[in-house]
Amino acid sequence: MDLLAHLEAYVAAVDEASFSRAAERLGIAQPLLSRRIKTLEEHFDGRLFDRSRRQVATTELGVLLLPHARDVLDRAQRLRRVARSARRSAVQAVGVPADCGPDALARVIRAGAEHGITCGVRELPPEERLAGLADASLAYALVRVPPEHAALRVPLGLASAPSDAPDGARPTPSADRSRTRRRAVHLEDLRPRRGSGARHGRPAAVPILTLMEDQLPDAEGRLLRAVARAGLPEGAVRPAGSVATALAETLAGQVTLLCTEPFARRHGARWAPLGDATLHRGYDLRAAHRGRGPAEVPHWLAALLAAAVGAVTTESTTAAALSADGDAPSRLAAHG
Structure with a gap:
């Protein structure tokens, strides 16, 4: 009864x-x-x-x-x-990659408050985001998937030192934007030429560092196979240590850094997209299953998180992100 x-x-x-x-x-x-x-x-x-x-x-x-x-x-x-x-007052934890811009994540928190949701953004490695969805410690999370099957595709490229900036000097934002875009780079183009910095009979190559977000087995395997096909020397790719050290070495011209365009732009580095789209990042935005109903992600959250990771989005998704936040110039810049 x-x-x-x-x-x-x-x-x-x-x-x-x-x-x-x-x-x-x-x-x-x-x-x-x-x-x-x-x-x-x-x-x-x-x-x-x-x-x-x-x-x-x-x-x-x-x-x-x-x-x-x-x-x-x-x-x-x-x-x-x-x-x-x-x-209504419970914090809805959102798992995101660690290299998102703080301004974009702040817009997610602000938009959540406008929709009556207290969002707690947690910057986590890919495995921890997936585990957080499984145990419901995260309400929503960006999950890495192969780019060819992803709802969101994030172009990756190589960040390097600005060619016209003096050592130790940070370029101005306007200079960053003017230098950031370049033609697509192919790994074959990175093969060292004979006689260029050779040591012990082996040509030198500028190492490619990978951030934690790209150190997943599938992503690493794809990159290493592509590097081998391109004829780059063994050890051309290695995981970065701390982000600060990786950025310091990149801006000093000692290495190149595999990253997104917004990440490179925020730190004053020159950036060129990888021509091989299979090496780009792929994401699905998922919700934890709570209760019997289907788990859904709010449209406004999907649009803002797509902008936060620098995803290639559709016109409708971009419009939704713009409507969620009135700062149109910043929003368009976040989309790259």
């Missing part, structure tokens, strides 16, 4: 002094209301209404139980309000 539904039928019948009006008030059929009251009477082993009269009259037992029934219904209503408030 659904005790709350039966108590609601009982209290409504007392308030309305009519089974038909009580049923109308609750939005149910009168026979259903009558059955609920009869079931409740069987449960309490006593009659709640005197049906021998023309009008609905409450028995002594019905009068005695009425304040307790109201108290149960009031407590249940307060419990619903508390649960609703808790759902």
